[in-house]
Amino acid sequence: MDTAIASRALTKRYGELTAVDHLDLEIERGEVFGLLGPNGAGKTTTILMLLGLAEPSSGTVRVAGIDPVRQPLDAKRIVGYLPDSVGFYESLTGRENLRYTARLNGLPRVMGEERISELLDLVGLNGASDSPAGTYSRGMLQRLGLADALVKDPEILILDEPTAAIDPEGVIEILGLIRSLAKERGVALLLSSHLLNQVQAVCDRVGIFVAGKLIACGRPEELVESGGLSTIEIGVTGAGNEIRAALAAAPGVTTVVPPPGTGPGLWQITAAALDVPAIVRTLAAAGIDIWQVRRLGTDLADIYHHFFEQGTTDDDDH
Amino acid sequence: MTTTTEDSTTFVTRQRSHGWRVVARKELADYLLSARFIVLLIILSLAAAGAVYAAASGIRDVAPQASGAPSLFLRLFTISADPMPFSFFALIGFLAPILGIAFGFDAISGERAQGTLPRLIAQPIHRDDVINGKYVAGLFVIGVMLTTLVLIVAGLGIFRLGITPTFSEAIRLLMWLVVAILYVGFWLAFATLCSVALRRASSSAMVAIATWLVLALFAALLVHLLAGVIAPAPADATNAELLHNAQVEQNLSRLSPITLYDDATSALLDPEVRSVGVVTVQQLDRAIVTDLSLDQSLLLVWPQIVGLVALTAVSFAVAYVVFMRQEIRA
Numbered sequence: 001m002d003t004a005i006a007s008r009a010l011t012k013r014y015g016e017l018t019a020v021d022h023l024d025l026e027i028e029r030g031e032v033f034g035l036l037g038p039n040g041a042g043k044t045t046t047i048l049m050l051l052g053l054a055e056p057s058s059g060t061v062r063v064a065g066i067d068p069v070r071q072p073l074d075a076k077r078i079v080g081y082l083p084d085s086v087g088f089y090e091s092l093t094g095r096e097n098l099r100y101t102a103r104l105n106g107l108p109r110v111m112g113e114e115r116i117s118e119l120l121d122l123v124g125l126n127g128a129s130d131s132p133a134g135t136y137s138r139g140m141l142q143r144l145g146l147a148d149a150l151v152k153d154p155e156i157l158i159l160d161e162p163t164a165a166i167d168p169e170g171v172i173e174i175l176g177l178i179r180s181l182a183k184e185r186g187v188a189l190l191l192s193s194h195l196l197n198q199v200q201a202v203c204d205r206v207g208i209f210v211a212g213k214l215i216a217c218g219r220p221e222e223l224v225e226s227g228g229l230s231t232i233e234i235g236v237t238g239a240g241n242e243i244r245a246a247l248a249a250a251p252g253v254t255t256v257v258p259p260p261g262t263g264p265g266l267w268q269i270t271a272a273a274l275d276v277p278a279i280v281r282t283l284a285a286a287g288i289d290i291w292q293v294r295r296l297g298t299d300l301a302d303i304y305h306h307f308f309e310q311g312t313t314d315d316d317d318h
Numbered sequence: 319m320t321t322t323t324e325d326s327t328t329f330v331t332r333q334r335s336h337g338w339r340v341v342a343r344k345e346l347a348d349y350l351l352s353a354r355f356i357v358l359l360i361i362l363s364l365a366a367a368g369a370v371y372a373a374a375s376g377i378r379d380v381a382p383q384a385s386g387a388p389s390l391f392l393r394l395f396t397i398s399a400d401p402m403p404f405s406f407f408a409l410i411g412f413l414a415p416i417l418g419i420a421f422g423f424d425a426i427s428g429e430r431a432q433g434t435l436p437r438l439i440a441q442p443i444h445r446d447d448v449i450n451g452k453y454v455a456g457l458f459v460i461g462v463m464l465t466t467l468v469l470i471v472a473g474l475g476i477f478r479l480g481i482t483p484t485f486s487e488a489i490r491l492l493m494w495l496v497v498a499i500l501y502v503g504f505w506l507a508f509a510t511l512c513s514v515a516l517r518r519a520s521s522s523a524m525v526a527i528a529t530w531l532v533l534a535l536f537a538a539l540l541v542h543l544l545a546g547v548i549a550p551a552p553a554d555a556t557n558a559e560l561l562h563n564a565q566v567e568q569n570l571s572r573l574s575p576i577t578l579y580d581d582a583t584s585a586l587l588d589p590e591v592r593s594v595g596v597v598t599v600q601q602l603d604r605a606i607v608t609d610l611s612l613d614q615s616l617l618l619v620w621p622q623i624v625g626l627v628a629l630t631a632v633s634f635a636v637a638y639v640v641f642m643r644q645e646i647r648a
Contacts, residue, residue, distance in 0.1 A: 044647060051440055054645050073442045081440040087433020091348070103340045104441040148437060 002029040003062075004156050004188030005050060010059035012045050012212075019045040021212040022059065027190060027205075029155070032182045034199035035192040037209035043192040044084060046209075047158050050190070051081055064155055077105070080154030084161045086145035090134030094125055094144050097133055098151055105152040112151075119147040122177065138165035146174065150181070157181070159191040163198055175202045231270045235292035236283065243267065246286035250279040266292070337443030341451025342458075349459045354420055359463055362413060363470070369409050370394055370471045372402040374478035391483040392490060394475040396587050406471060407583050410464070410498055411576070415530040417463070418505025421456035423523040425449070426641065427513040436646050446638055449510060453634075456506050461499050468495050486589075486612050493616065494586045500626045501579040505530070507633035514641045533574045541570045564596045572622075575629050582622040585615050594618060 005027040012020040020042040027033045035043050048054035049061055052068030052075045061068055068075035088097045095116060102112035120129045123143040128136065136144065142165050149157060162178065163171045179202045182189040193199045199206055200220050207217040216223055236243055240258060247256045247269055259265025269279065276293065283290055349355050376399025377390070398405040404412065426448070429435040439445055468491065476482055483491065508529065512522040545567035551560050571577045581594040589609035610618070 048645065048647070053436075053439060073444070076440055077442040079440075081437070083433075083436035083440070085433055086437060088437075089348075089434060090432060091351075100340075100344050101437070101441060103344075104337065104438075104443055106336070106442075145437075152441075 003027070004029045004031075004064055005033075005190060006062045007046075007050075008060045010046070010049060010061055011057050012042070012049060012054065013057040018212050020049070020056075023212075023214055025207065025214065025217075027188050029188050030182060030186045031205065032179055032189045032191070032203045034196075034203035034206040035190060035209055036194065036196050036199055036206055037192075038194055041209045042212040043209055044160055047081070047160055047190070047192065050158060051076060051079055077152065078155040080149035080152055080157045082142075082145045082149040082157075082159045082162055084164070086141060086148070088133035088136070088141060088144060088148075091132055093130050094133055094136065094140075094147075095120065095129045097144065098148055101148050101151045107151070115151060115153070116147075119150050122150075123147045124173070139167060139170055142166050143170075143174065146178075154187060156188045157190070159189070161193055162191055163193065163195065171198055172201075178202060231268060231295075232276060232279070233266050233268055233292075233294045234279075234283075234290065235266050237289045237291065238287075242286070243288055246283055246288055247279075249286075250282040251275055253279070337447035338451040338454065341443070341448055342455040343451075345452050345455035346458060349421065349455060355459060355463075358417060358420060362417075362463065362467060365404075365409055365413070366406055366467050366471050367474065369398070369402045369404055369406045370474055371478070372399045373397050373405060374475055375399060377479060390479075391475065391481055391487045392587050392589075394479070395471070395491070395494075396584075407494070407498075407587055411501070411579055411583065414498060414502045414579070415505045415534075417460050418456075418502045418507075419509040419523065419526045419530065421460060422453075422506040422509025423513055423526050424519040425452045425456070425510045425513045427516060427519040427522045430517060430646075431519055439646055445641055449514070449634075449637055449641060453506060453510060456510075457499070457503050460502050460506065464498055464502070465495060489612055490586050490589070490615070493612075494583060497579065497582045497586065497619070497623060497626070500623065500630070501575060504575045504626055504630045504633065507630045507637070511633045511637040511640070514637045514644070533576050537571065537574045537576065541567055541574075544570055561596065561598070568596055572625060575626060578622045578625045578629075582619040582626075585610075585619045585622075589615060591615070592618075594622070 003026055005025065007023050007025045010020060010023040010025070011018065023046060025033075025046075035046070037043050045054060049056050050063055050068060052072035055069055063075050064078055066075045066078070068079075088094070089100070092100070098116045098119065099112065102116060107115070117126075120126050123146050125140060125143050125147065128140060133141070133144065142162065146159070146162065149159070157178075159178070163174060166174055175198060178189060178191065181187055191199065191203070196206075203220065205217065205219055206223065207214045208223075209215070234247075244256060244258065247253060247267060250269070252275060253269055255270045257268040257270075259267060276295065280290060280293060373394050376397060377393060379399075395406040398408065424431075426435070429438060429448075438448060472483070472491065505526075509522070509526045512526045513519065516522040516525060545563055548570075549559070549563045549566040551563035555563070572581070585591045585594055589612075592610055
């Protein structure tokens with residue numbers, strides 16, 4: 001397979017702080033890779049190094065075989081980039097903004113115009129393409145940013161928080177679009193996000209990035225299995241003491257964590273050899289009403305939290 | 319490597335040298351439509367027309383004495399008369415920094431504020447293309463503005479006074495225009511430097527304006543004090559000491575672009591000026607007042623012109639270095 005992005009022991013230090021710590025990453029053409037992590041984990045720094053906008057302290061990066069440190073222009077020619085909280089010239093229309101990007105990329109005028117119309121169509125901005133970008137909503141700017149990143153017809157597309165300001169419906173649409181782009185055009189796609197449920201849906205592989213380190217990397221299903229947590233979350237109604245007693249008596253249970261506050265809530269149970277039906281039967285026999293049982297570790301969210309507990313504080317808001 | 323890469327490589331060799339042109343073209347279009355351009359043009363035109371109109375009236379009033387005076391046409395630009403307190407060249411000297419700062423203070427910080435900078439530098443252009451393109455566009459707009467102004471004012475003067483410039487007067491005026499544009503160019507470069515170094519456009523404008531005010535208002539005082547320290551001239555100083563003090567003071571003051579512009583202007587627009595340095599009374603004794611030829615005047619102000627270009631180059635160099643070392647994040 002064709003490697004689009006490769007980094008070896010990539011490190012970036014700012015004085016005492018190590019923002020990115022020996023990152024080894026490999027992304028192939030046509031692959032959608034999600035870089036997950038809280039703000040400040042080093043995602044943006046990594047992206048800047050891939051683009052040649054920040055110089056690595058040590059280690060190497062290659063984008064399509066090009067070293068962005070030595071040949072930044074060659075790298076920037078083939079890498080489309082949508083920055084976090086992208087901005088546009090407010091007095092220019094969406095179309096004029098894209099036209100500027102096309103010129104900066106040396107596209108011939110006619111070809112540029114065609115591509116711009118096509119892209120505006122693609123991201124669903126055709127109706128607003130001739131109003132000033134200053135009148136756009138955050139979500140529209142994000143869409144325009146996506147079109148902007150595509151103007152140069154990139155081989156590699158890097159999207160920093162691409163769905164941060166888009167409404168839920170739009171997110172599904174945009175992510176679908178992003179995925180089909182990668183698949184149809186064979187574009188390698190790296191997207192960073194702290195909203196993992198979105199990432200989970202579109203990514204072939206994800207990497208969980210905490211405090212400059214890639215602490216887990218693989219297909220979402222693989223990660224779920226490797227997480228292998230024997231924890232269930234169970235929603236029951238009844239008196240706290242009774243529930244606690246019944247849960248503790250259930251087969252194999254090692255720890256019981258009550259829900260925060262009083263009243264009904266979700267209890268977390270960790271068991272050595274998790275036998276969910278047996279636990280449910282025990283509780284039912286004790287006369288406790290069960291309204292929800294969920295096995296943790298089957299959702300990327302849980303993996304994320306699991307890894308986070310070892311990492312730094314988290315600001316995720318999904 | 320795949321064919322796509324090769325294709326894109328070929329088209330970029332073509333555009334590599336044109337990155338700054340693309341930036342300049344866009345900025346030019348922006349400037350020409352911007353409110354600041356229109357407002358500055360109106361203010362400048364009114365002030366300049368007023369200055370020249372007043373000067374013309376002044377000359378007409380003293381026409382009998384003035385007849386036969388050399389370079390009467392250039393006097394239009396150099397004398398002030400009621401009700402305008404400034405001559406045209408002093409006015410431009412005063413407004414040039416404002417022009418330069420107005421077109422430069424948000425060059426980079428404005429992009430930063432709009433969030434367009436990360437996108438811009440992720441395009442296949444060098445970072446200095448951004449600065450160069452913006453500088454060229456700004457200087458072009460200002461150049462067009464000043465040239466138009468000088469032409470209008472000269473026309474007005476011809477109309478009011480009924481005298482036409484001689485060839486050498488026209489060339490002097492043209493040379494002065496070049497110096498004025500260089501002078502604005504320095505302030506534009508300095509304001510661009512501020513916009514690179516400071517995150518916010520407002521602080522960049524503040525620093526640039528403050529620098530200009532300090533140079534314009536307090537530089538003379540500072541230079542005087544410094545000269546007193548370096549080459550003291552006590553009350554009982556000898557002539558040599560006094561001369562040394564005056565020379566040190568003058569050389570120090572030439573670190574300021576304002577002095578450079580004033581020196582160059584006075585020598586270019588007034589052919590009778592024979593030195594921009596320290597002149598003693600003995601040297602003037604029995605000197606015959608004649609006009610310097612154009613090439614002699616140019617020779618006289620050549621160091622000033624070089625000085626202005628050098629100051630501009632230094633501002634640019636610092637701006638480049640700072641910009642290159644900056645990490646651009648959203």
